[in-house]
Amino acid sequence: METTSKSRRQWAIAAAIAASAVAAPLAQKQPVKPRTPAPANARLEALKKEAADDVDSRAQFSQQMVDQIFSYGELGFQEFETTRYLVDILKQNGFSVQEGVAGIPTAFVATWGSGKPVIALGSDIDCIPQASQKPGVAYHDPIVEGAPGHGEGHNSGQAVNITAAIAVKKIMEREHLPGTLRIWPGTAEELVGSKAYFVRAGLFKDVDIALFTHVDSNFAVSWGAGTGTGLVSVQYSFLGESAHAAANPWRGRSALDAVELMDVGWNFRREHLRLSQRSHDVIVDGGDQPNVVPRTASVWYYFRETDYQHIKELWETGDTMAKAAAMMAGVDLLPEKVLGAAWPQHFNKPVAEATYANIQKVGMPKWSDADQELARGIQKELKNPRIDGLATDLRNALRGPVENNTGGGSDDIGDVSWNVPTVTLRYPANIPGLPGHNWANGISMATPIAHKGVTAGAKVQAMTILDLVMRPELVDQAWDYFRNVQTKDQKYEPLIRPQDEPAIWLNKATMDKYRPEMKKYYYDPSRFKTYLDQLGIKYPTTR
Numbered sequence: 001m002e003t004t005s006k007s008r009r010q011w012a013i014a015a016a017i018a019a020s021a022v023a024a025p026l027a028q029k030q031p032v033k034p035r036t037p038a039p040a041n042a043r044l045e046a047l048k049k050e051a052a053d054d055v056d057s058r059a060q061f062s063q064q065m066v067d068q069i070f071s072y073g074e075l076g077f078q079e080f081e082t083t084r085y086l087v088d089i090l091k092q093n094g095f096s097v098q099e100g101v102a103g104i105p106t107a108f109v110a111t112w113g114s115g116k117p118v119i120a121l122g123s124d125i126d127c128i129p130q131a132s133q134k135p136g137v138a139y140h141d142p143i144v145e146g147a148p149g150h151g152e153g154h155n156s157g158q159a160v161n162i163t164a165a166i167a168v169k170k171i172m173e174r175e176h177l178p179g180t181l182r183i184w185p186g187t188a189e190e191l192v193g194s195k196a197y198f199v200r201a202g203l204f205k206d207v208d209i210a211l212f213t214h215v216d217s218n219f220a221v222s223w224g225a226g227t228g229t230g231l232v233s234v235q236y237s238f239l240g241e242s243a244h245a246a247a248n249p250w251r252g253r254s255a256l257d258a259v260e261l262m263d264v265g266w267n268f269r270r271e272h273l274r275l276s277q278r279s280h281d282v283i284v285d286g287g288d289q290p291n292v293v294p295r296t297a298s299v300w301y302y303f304r305e306t307d308y309q310h311i312k313e314l315w316e317t318g319d320t321m322a323k324a325a326a327m328m329a330g331v332d333l334l335p336e337k338v339l340g341a342a343w344p345q346h347f348n349k350p351v352a353e354a355t356y357a358n359i360q361k362v363g364m365p366k367w368s369d370a371d372q373e374l375a376r377g378i379q380k381e382l383k384n385p386r387i388d389g390l391a392t393d394l395r396n397a398l399r400g401p402v403e404n405n406t407g408g409g410s411d412d413i414g415d416v417s418w419n420v421p422t423v424t425l426r427y428p429a430n431i432p433g434l435p436g437h438n439w440a441n442g443i444s445m446a447t448p449i450a451h452k453g454v455t456a457g458a459k460v461q462a463m464t465i466l467d468l469v470m471r472p473e474l475v476d477q478a479w480d481y482f483r484n485v486q487t488k489d490q491k492y493e494p495l496i497r498p499q500d501e502p503a504i505w506l507n508k509a510t511m512d513k514y515r516p517e518m519k520k521y522y523y524d525p526s527r528f529k530t531y532l533d534q535l536g537i538k539y540p541t542t543r
């Protein structure tokens with residue numbers, strides 16, 4: 001972000017000199033045309049093939065990471081086992097690691113290499129409440145009842161990035177290619193709780209390109225303003241006065257009344273909000289017991305909209321509701337807490353196109369009959385209208401800007417995408433047609449479906465890293481799009497306020513409650529080839 005055009009040019013010259021020392025003469029004579037894909041480069045293509053083969057040879061390494069993190073099943077801000085495990089692997093593989101970055105104990109930045117380009121490789125690591133699920137079983141069957149689990153598939157993305165980085169690092173070392181690989185975790189993504197703070201802490205200041213990756217049921221990459229929303233996550237707390245709820249109710253003022261009045265008010269207002277908004281809440285404190293007028297109560301809202309201005313407006317409406325509800329209930333509104341935020345995502349066109357070219361080279365994994373049987377089994381279990389199993393072909397894998405964004409989910413990679421050219425590679429490691437944030441989305445995530453999807457995703461990621469390292473013009477084109485198209489009229493302004501800090505206390509009580517039981521099921525790769533083996537699950541198990 002802060003890189004000046006001067007230093008960028010110097011790097012491009014240095015890279016060109018480094019490349020000319022070893023590149024095929026043919027490739028050097030071909031002119032650089034901005035905004036069009038670079039001409040075929042035989043050396044680059046050969047190295048991409050080598051990286052893909054290397055990723056294939058590390059399939060067991062990738063499988064172990066996927067299964068291990070699945071077994072940890074840690075909620076946002078409590079990813080202590082996951083982080084310790086990843087940091088160990090990265091150190092063993094020559095990365096230097098800075099832990100506890102941006103004031104978040106489970107966040108880290110691992111760095112290898114030197115010089116430009118600086119490529120940041122990120123993926124989320126946290127899981128979903130109450131999504132504990134035995135992998136490979138096509139119906140609801142938790143490992144630990146009520147416990148969190150990887151009902152989104154965030155156990156797989158770090159394996160994509162780390163496998164790719166190790167394969168490319170080997171090539172960069174041998175070929176003396178300049179460049180820096182930086183691996184970081186999407187901590188507490190389900191709370192959209194960390195990435196705005198990473199940006200604020202300057203983690204992306206010297207980054208040239210951010211390659212993010214996220215699980216899906218097919219390959220995809222997009223550019224421009226896509227579907228989905230950004231959001232602000234706000235907790236409103238009220239303070240009243242307790243009293244005997246039967247003997248002296250007139251002496252009490254109920255904080256819970258304010259929470260309920262705010263919710264009623266919000267649900268009336270909902271009719272008059274834009275179609276693209278999404279808003280939802282949970283009551284995190286609703287009082288203690290019915291015979292005590294609740295002195296305290298809290299409600300936690302996600303306010304989602306498709307652009308920064310509308311998120312701010314929705315947030316202001318929420319603030320007004322909270323103040324009005326406090327007045328109606330005769331209680332005090334305490335200072336609100338911002339628990340997370342996300343900008344709407346906007347991805348980079350030249351990098352998305354380069355990624356798509358690599359997706360086309362890699363293609364979909366080869367699914368077995370057992371993989372398809374599991375997929376159809378859960379689709380039947382959920383009474384889906386389509387029982388079509390796993391996708392075998394790429395479908396609409398390169399997506400451009402969306403004209404009428406009708407809203408949807410959010411990811412705080414949006415904040416990164418407005419600070420440095422970014423794309424998200426979606427890779428096929430899950431089953432189509434599932435509800436999301438649900439036990440069903442965990443079924444495939446420690447099975448051959450996820451293992452094959454991660455290997456395929458790592459090949460694409462490795463190839464795209466090589467594109468960025470060996471084609472300085474691609475990085476220039478990415479910044480040209482970022483500066484002159486994406487941020488021409490819209491600049492990043494953080495949704496988090498200067499006084500906000502990462503909400504690192506969230507989920508602690510839940511993990512404290514379930515971790516002792518979950519520990520019994522942590523994956524032990526020294527004893528079992530796969531997590532399915534350890535759990536003694538026949539693959540697939542269907543009704």
Ligand SMILES: [Zn+2]
Pocket residue numbers: 124152154189214
């Ligand atoms: Zn996710």
